[in-house]
Amino acid sequence: MVPKVMIILGSASDKEIAEKSIKILEKLQIPYSLKVASAHRTHDKVKKLVIDATNLGVEVFIGIAGLAAHLPGAIAAYTHRPVIGVPVDGAIGGLDALYACVQMPFPTAVTTVGINRGDNAAILAGEIIASYDDAVKERISDLRLEYQEKVESGEKELIESIEGEFFQKDFLTGENYEKIEFKELPDTPDVIILAGSYSDMEISKNVAILLERMQIEYKLDYISPIRHAKDFESYMSKRNNAKLFIAISGLSALVAGSVVALTEKPVIGVPCSKKLDGQDALLTMANMPPGVPVGTVGIDNGRNAAIVAGEILGISNKTIEENLKWIKYENADL
Incomplete structure (x- = not known):
């Protein structure tokens, strides 16, 4: 089976960030592949991997790199599929990697997520695939609901832990917040x-x-x-x-x-x-x-x-x- 997503790490030391992506892709049931290739030290490998993967049908690339994070840009140079860049905090808080990923010249685009946010890269990849895959679309909805419930449970746990004398514990609790009702227009463009x-x-x-x-x-x-x-x-x-x-x-x-x-x-x-x-x-x-x-x-x-x-x-x-x-x-x- 040809994977829909290819994750490429600039170094095996970025494994922890890649694991965030893997966890989400597994949850979304999206087939993926993982490789380690450096834009600077193994450039020919990056080139061949990306060209071959594109020709075989890989649909989204996730490039994970820190420091002079040129890997996502190198990937984007050899494919016309979406490339998601994940900057890694290798030094100075990851800002060097963030700028290296995001500030790409036209028309070699890298769509970049936050520093160390391998999870958001995988979610974005899922949203891209969900644009034509209804099963993935449904799983994206379920995942968003999980994040919502996590916020709610965190609030409940925090409130239960506060013991202040003047803390109004029951104020506006148990409210059913109004959900936005979608009234989609049939002529909406892509x-x-x-x-x-x-x-x-x-x-x-x-x-x-x-x-x-x-x-x-x-x-x-x-x-x-x-x-x-x-x-x-x-x-x-x-x-x-x-x-x-x-x-x-x-x-x-x-x-x-x-x-x-x-x-x-x-x-x-x-x-x-x-x-x-x-x-x-x-x-x-x-x-x-x-x-x-x-x-x-x-x-x-x-x-x-x-x-x-x-x-x-x-x-x-x-x-x-x-x-x-x-x-x-x-x-x-x-």
Whole structure:
């Protein structure tokens, strides 16, 4: 059997991070393979592994590396399938690895999750596969419910442990919180581009231009979960049958976090350089907690977000796949 996911470690010392991915892939019942190959020390092995795996039908790659974490980028250079980068904390808190993974030039995209977040990489891989596999889609829903229940049980345990005299233990307990009712629109396109501000228009246009060239149906909207909180939830409830979301945001990057909280579809985050050169948005997008991954591309790099969308949709759509390959391998200067 050809695995759907290939995990490549830059070093066997990254085993602990890989085990997080393995645990999730086993739970989602997704066939996977694991290899160890260094972008610097065994470059030819990386190249052959990725080319052969792509030709044989592997659909998603997870590259795990620390320090000068060039492995995910090296993988992306030899495939037109989605590559998820997992930066490892080998030094300086893993920031070196994070920047090496996420700040890739167009059109060689790596969609990056948080530092040491092998679990989120596997969940994102599952969401990608779930875009055309209903069985995996159902298991993703079950997994998200597990994470929700873990939060609830943690709250209960914490409350039981507090013995303060003035602690109002029973305040707002046992509440049945209102769930968002999804009223999906039948004409929702495959991709929703969602920007939190009109100041993000230029980046949004860059995404749209590439999606047009790959013949991917999309919708572009501007709505803020901060300024229009109720409208945002209503909007998401109607658009949740899109196959993936591209969230464009600067500063706290709450757009990406709000989108991923309200969908089980893949979310690609584009951090914008409004303050701190975009590092604030980058760090908050990539370093999402377990269970809710945002696959993050480089700062202001809307074009790579479009490439990732093409890689995801190209798995099950031959036209998109061919258009993506034309852009990636023959016209990278577009």
